[in-house]
Amino acid sequence: MKLIYTHENRLLVNNVKNLLEQAGIETLLKNEFSQGGMGELAIFDCWPELWITQEGKLERAKQLVYDITHAKEQPSWFCRECDEENDASFETCWQCQHNKPE
Ligand SMILES: [Zn+2]
Numbered sequence: 001m002k003l004i005y006t007h008e009n010r011l012l013v014n015n016v017k018n019l020l021e022q023a024g025i026e027t028l029l030k031n032e033f034s035q036g037g038m039g040e041l042a043i044f045d046c047w048p049e050l051w052i053t054q055e056g057k058l059e060r061a062k063q064l065v066y067d068i069t070h071a072k073e074q075p076s077w078f079c080r081e082c083d084e085e086n087d088a089s090f091e092t093c094w095q096c097q098h099n100k101p102e
Pocket of ligand 1: 079080081082083084093094095096097098
């Protein structure tokens with residue numbers, strides 16, 4: 001098992017998880033629900049962590065994570081439902097889950 005990605009925003013971690021799984025890489029999410037209820041103790045250790053179970057796919061997974069997290073050349077988009085700005089890699093609005101406009 002290798003830790004491939006962690007971020008304080010659970011939605012970002014889930015987004016990476018979905019993209020890795022679409023690429024055929026099995027993942028395991030840890031600490032998914034440890035945020036909230038932690039009060040003042042919301043420290044780095046409690047960030048959701050995305051692990052991969054197949055170490056042979058580590059390099060491929062790293063490349064995908066890099067691509068996902070550095071996809072800055074694509075413009076972000078604004079949700080038609082709630083006007084929230086979303087990263088280009090998101091297929092649905094992080095705030096209201098409305099689909100990305102075509
Ligand atoms: Zn929205």
